[in-house]
Amino acid sequence: MLPTVEEALKELETAGQMNPGPWVKHSMNTGLAARNIAENVPGMDAQKAYIVGLLHDIGRRFGVTDIPTHVYDGYRYCMEKGWDEAARICMTHSYLLMSDEFNYEPKTEAEQAIKAYIAGCEADDYDRLIQLCDSLAVDYGFVILEKRFVDVTRRYGIMEGYIKGWEVAFAIKENFESRMGCSIYDVLPDIGRTTLLTPKPWKPTGIEGALKHWGLNAPRIGEQFNKDSGRLIYKITTASGDYLLKGLPDSTPEDTVAGNVKAHLFLGNGHGMAPKLYPAKSGEYYVKDSGHWFYLMEFIDGRQMEETPEDEYKLGQATRKMHALQGYSEPSPMTQSKDRYYTWFRGKEFVKEFDAILDALPDFSKLDQCFVHTDIGPHNAMIRTDGDVVFIDLDDSGIGSRYLDLGWPFIMQFVDFNDETEEMTYRFDLAKSFLRGYYGSDGISREEYDLVFQGAVQMHISYMQAYGPYAVDSLWKILRFGMDQRQMLWNMIHEDETL
Numbered sequence: 001m002l003p004t005v006e007e008a009l010k011e012l013e014t015a016g017q018m019n020p021g022p023w024v025k026h027s028m029n030t031g032l033a034a035r036n037i038a039e040n041v042p043g044m045d046a047q048k049a050y051i052v053g054l055l056h057d058i059g060r061r062f063g064v065t066d067i068p069t070h071v072y073d074g075y076r077y078c079m080e081k082g083w084d085e086a087a088r089i090c091m092t093h094s095y096l097l098m099s100d101e102f103n104y105e106p107k108t109e110a111e112q113a114i115k116a117y118i119a120g121c122e123a124d125d126y127d128r129l130i131q132l133c134d135s136l137a138v139d140y141g142f143v144i145l146e147k148r149f150v151d152v153t154r155r156y157g158i159m160e161g162y163i164k165g166w167e168v169a170f171a172i173k174e175n176f177e178s179r180m181g182c183s184i185y186d187v188l189p190d191i192g193r194t195t196l197l198t199p200k201p202w203k204p205t206g207i208e209g210a211l212k213h214w215g216l217n218a219p220r221i222g223e224q225f226n227k228d229s230g231r232l233i234y235k236i237t238t239a240s241g242d243y244l245l246k247g248l249p250d251s252t253p254e255d256t257v258a259g260n261v262k263a264h265l266f267l268g269n270g271h272g273m274a275p276k277l278y279p280a281k282s283g284e285y286y287v288k289d290s291g292h293w294f295y296l297m298e299f300i301d302g303r304q305m306e307e308t309p310e311d312e313y314k315l316g317q318a319t320r321k322m323h324a325l326q327g328y329s330e331p332s333p334m335t336q337s338k339d340r341y342y343t344w345f346r347g348k349e350f351v352k353e354f355d356a357i358l359d360a361l362p363d364f365s366k367l368d369q370c371f372v373h374t375d376i377g378p379h380n381a382m383i384r385t386d387g388d389v390v391f392i393d394l395d396d397s398g399i400g401s402r403y404l405d406l407g408w409p410f411i412m413q414f415v416d417f418n419d420e421t422e423e424m425t426y427r428f429d430l431a432k433s434f435l436r437g438y439y440g441s442d443g444i445s446r447e448e449y450d451l452v453f454q455g456a457v458q459m460h461i462s463y464m465q466a467y468g469p470y471a472v473d474s475l476w477k478i479l480r481f482g483m484d485q486r487q488m489l490w491n492m493i494h495e496d497e498t499l
């Protein structure tokens with residue numbers, strides 16, 4: 001089953017509105033190439049070739065994703081519509097080597113599904129035709145295979161198996177040409193001109209447009225970070241220095257963005273403990289453009305912090321300094337109340353014990369409040385080349401509980417859990433260093449120590465639903481194990497005498 005040509009064109013138009021990009025024109029050209037070639041191959045259905053060519057990348061309607069994801073999304077979308085012939089092409093078009101592409105055990109659901117599908121699939125003329133046309137069609141027209149292969153390799157680097165794929169593409173080309181009685185290039189309009197063009201590679205969602213708001217001096221868009229996070233994070237280089245451009249989807253409430261900006265202005269611009277923000281030409285620190293909220297930040301020259309006693313010590317010192325800052329009033333969006341946890345895990349065997357643990361926790365909103373980060377750890381901190389610690393990812397920063405902020409790593413981070421053996425160890429070395437950095441020579445009183453550990457328990461509990469139902473039992477074990485280390489760590493910091 002297939003849609004009509006009109007339906008397929010309409011699908012592509014809608015998809016292009018959902019996820020704009022050069023892929024839409026590429027899909028149109030893939031369809032045209034497939035139609036023109038099939039018209040000249042005896043026995044092939046040119047209309048079918050056109051339609052499956054138009055729809056081969058339809059999985060991109062859901063956003064900027066990787067190869068297996070767009071393949072599998074496209075397959076499922078077409079199957080839901082009942083277009084099984086188009087669904088098949090979605091699955092096969094990226095895999096010229098067919099089942100030989102999968103000489104490994106895939107990890108993601110998408111790849112496992114594709115592997116299973118292709119294992120039961122013998123490539124037919126339409127699979128082969130779209131694999132070929134996918135390589136001939138670009139957004140600005142048609143190009144010869146040799147050129148396209150160099151373009152793709154320049155963009156993504158050379159990967160194992162590429163050259164085997166090239167060989168298959170040339171074999172497909174020769175096969176069709178012998179049946180057409182002419183070159184495939186004879187039926188691709190204007191290829192002689194377009195194959196000589198080399199437009200600049202496309203960048204997603206108006207990064208260039210967004211940058212115009214800041215009036216930087218000849219900015220160049222560099223490396224993209226955290227590609228899978230749903231956020232756009234790009235390094236921007238200029239003659240006068242480097243920046244980081246961050247874009248959050250505009251489905252994010254403006255309050256959240258404004259809160260984040262305030263925290264950066266306070267901790268970064270005000271105190272040098274987070275990346276600074278730069279105002280746009282309008283004077284605002286964030287702008288809305290091309291479906292995103294953008295802000296421009298300082299690019300931190302330095303390194304990510306690591307789980308070592310040395311870095312934990314510095315992190316403890318920096319946390320102390322941050323907690324002592326005055327003059328901020330926005331509350332952190334993180335909940336301090338334990339109430340909602342009383343509705344969790346009602347069917348679990350450990351629920352009584354869990355409730356007893358909750359009962360023993362204080363109301364943190366009545367205890368020390370200060371500027372908090374809510375997720376302090378080496379993963380959210382960098383160290384500048386001059387040695388200063390910088391906190392990143394201020395999404396939940398604001399006024400909150402000092403003990404919850406301090407408690408976060410004591411179970412979540414310092415319990416090492418081996419997923420295979422389920423064995424647990426406690427990183428006393430890291431815990432001691434962090435405390436020593438935070439409390440310095442003053443030391444920590446027993447009362448305060450117990451509050452930090454209670455903070456650790458509540459923070460751990462707040463994450464117990466975050467990794468899905470299968471992780472709950474492991475997280476419960478980690479909680480119990482972490483709580484059991486409380487006295488041991490206390491004894492150790494006193495033997496140490498450095499604290």
Ligand SMILES: [Fe+2]
Pocket residue numbers: 026030056057134
């Ligand atoms: Fe494609």
